[in-house]
Amino acid sequence: xxxxxxxxxxxxxxxxxxxxxxxxxxxxxxxxxxxxxxxxxxxxxxxxxxxxxxxxxxxxxxxxxxxxxxxxxxxxxxxxxxxxxxxxxxxxxxxxxxxxxxxxxxxxxxxxxxxxxxxxxxxxxxxxxxxxxxxxxxxxxxxxxxxxxxxxxxxxxxxxxxxxxxxxxxxxxxxxxxxxxxxxxxxxxxxxxxxxxxxxxxxxxxxxxxxxxxxxxxxxxxxxxxxxxxxxxxxxxxxxxxxxxxxxxxxxxxxxxxxxxxxxxxxxxxxxxxxxxxxxxxxxxxxxxxxxxxxxxxxxxxxxxxxxxxxxxxxxxxxxxxxxxxxxxxxxxxxxxxxxxxxxxxxxxxxxxxxxxxxxxxxxxxxxxxxxxxxxxxxxxxxxxxxxxx
Numbered sequence: 160x161x162x163x164x165x166x167x168x169x170x171x172x173x174x175x176x177x178x179x180x181x182x183x184x185x186x187x188x189x190x191x192x193x194x195x196x197x198x199x200x201x202x203x204x205x206x207x208x209x210x211x212x213x214x215x216x217x218x219x220x221x222x223x224x225x226x227x228x229x230x231x232x233x234x235x236x237x238x239x240x241x242x243x244x245x246x247x248x249x250x251x252x253x254x255x256x257x258x259x260x261x262x263x264x265x266x267x268x269x270x271x272x273x274x275x276x277x278x279x280x281x282x283x284x285x286x287x288x289x290x291x292x293x294x295x296x297x298x299x300x301x302x303x304x305x306x307x308x309x310x311x312x313x314x315x316x317x318x319x320x321x322x323x324x325x326x327x328x329x330x331x332x333x334x335x336x337x338x339x340x341x342x343x344x345x346x347x348x349x350x351x352x353x354x355x356x357x358x359x360x361x362x363x364x365x366x367x368x369x370x371x372x373x374x375x376x377x378x379x380x381x382x383x384x385x386x387x388x389x390x391x392x393x394x395x396x397x398x399x400x401x402x403x404x405x406x407x408x409x410x411x412x413x414x415x416x417x418x419x420x421x422x423x424x425x426x427x428x429x430x431x432x433x434x435x436x437x438x439x440x441x442x443x444x445x446x447x448x449x450x451x452x453x454x455x456x457x458x459x460x461x462x463x464x465x466x467x468x469x470x471x472x473x474x475x476x477x478x479x480x481x482x483x484x485x486x487x488x489x490x491x492x493x494x495x496x497x498x499x500x501x502x503x504x505x506x507x508x509x510x511x512x513x514x515x516x517x518x519x520x521x522x523x524x525x526x527x528x529x530x531x532x533x534x535x536x537x538x539x540x541x542x543x544x545x546x547x548x549x
Contacts, residue, residue, distance in 0.1 A: 161223045167257060168218040169249040170211045171265035174238035179206030182222060182231035183425065189219040201226070201425060206234070215257055218250070228425055228461045237265055283507030285498060286548025291514070292327030293542035299535035301345030301390065301477070302523035302542070305352045305369060310525065312535055312542060313343045313356070320346060320356055322371050325527065327544060336365035336373040345390040345433075345477075345523070347398070355398060357390040364390075364398070364415070379415030388472055389433030389445075401431040401444065403472050408434045408444055421459050424449055432475030437501050438484040445488065447475035452488065454503045463503060468492045474522055474537055481526040489521040489534060496521055496534055496545065513539050 168190065170176070180186045180198040188195045196207040222231050236242045246268050251260060297316025304310055308325035318340045322331040333356075334340060342360035349355075352369035355377070362385035364377040377398070382405070389401030389408075397418060398411040406429035410419035423429040423446050430448030437443065440457035445467065453464045467476055470492050479487045485506075486499040494511045511519040511534070520538035527533065532545040 161221065163222070164220045166218060166253050167215045167251045169215055169251065169260065169262050170213055171249070171263050171268065172238065173211065173213045175208055175210050176238070177206055177208050177236035177242070179204055179234040179242070180231070181234070183229045184225045185223045186231050187221045188233065191217050213262065215260065226425070228422065237268065240265070285507040285509050287509060288546050288548070289509060289511065290544050290546070291541055292544050293323065293329070294540060296540040296542070298537050299540060299542065300522045300537060301357070302525045302533055302535045303346045303348045304525040304527035304533060305348040306350060306528060307352055307369065308527055308529070309369065310527070310533055311346045311348060311354055313346050313523065315342060315344055318343065320371070323542070327542065331371050333367065333371040336367070337376055338363070344388060347390045347392045349392040349396055350394070355390060355392065357384060357387060357400070359384070359386050359388065377411070377415040379411055379417070383409055388475065389431065389477065391433070391435045393436035394438065399434045399436060401434045403430050403432060406430065406448070408442070419459060421455055423453055430472045432472050433477040435478040435480045435486065437480055437486060439501060441501070443478055443486055443503060445476040445478055447472040452476070452503065465503065474520060477522055477524050479524045479526050481530065482528065487524050487526060487532055489524045491520045491522055491537070494519045494521065496524065496532060509545055511536070511543060513541070
């Protein structure tokens, strides 16, 4: 489809303005019937300068959508200001006359370092007790909770997967399946208590029973698994892989056949590190290339995106879904576990603290059937459990 937005732009003061477009797919900006700039290629920022007099000017933006996951962003850099999305306060829709329109003050529209910034929202600290249940692991990453309450931890640096009791005690060590583990990075458990282990270096996905007894290798394309950083199982039993190097998430059936492929952010440096699927089918992805949490609908179209702190793909934010539909996310660089609504909006967080102020870097996260939240600390080699308060 093609869409046009038309109206007026209020120019606060005369001078040279820089206008820019970034879109998927094509877009063009016109001011006073003059072509200012055109975005011809997806996600490629294009800009041009224009001298404008103070007052109202005609503005028109033309946008063409020819692929999935489209968006458009319109920027300006006013005289003496910084680049920003054009503020809504300078844009007016078509109307009979503009006699009552008051021109905005340019100083109020641009960042002024001498003025106090807008107060930031205070993070809500969630109630609950945090307890260390295991230590001495080496760079643990993924963690999963089975329907019977047992926990499974990818003790990556020790090239093993641990089975923990619901109390957090070590029950068994798994060293591999048909071959020894090289880099067991993430784990997932389905409703039947089948354990899946993602070995990122060897590009293998291995199936075990609840007791850690080897069953078989999942036969799928090796390229989907090599250097992949996230694994999940949805309520229908599909396996989801965060195919980090390819910039997409992939759903597999239990035999390994590809069912769904979703590019996280086409034509960009996307590096998805984990994926989870909510109870309503919404797909959530954390991405260390974009530094975003991204949600997709059941139709696989991108819905919303939220900024998250910068982290590398090895130690990026991971996700879990609880039985009642809430989403949980680790924030490694801030030593936090975050609780989100089923729609992805932030509710609050727990601050993770190690003994004597030691660094805690939570990566893997899981919610057990009782609602307790478990996390693997890659920096300290620990496993923590949070028992949420009321």
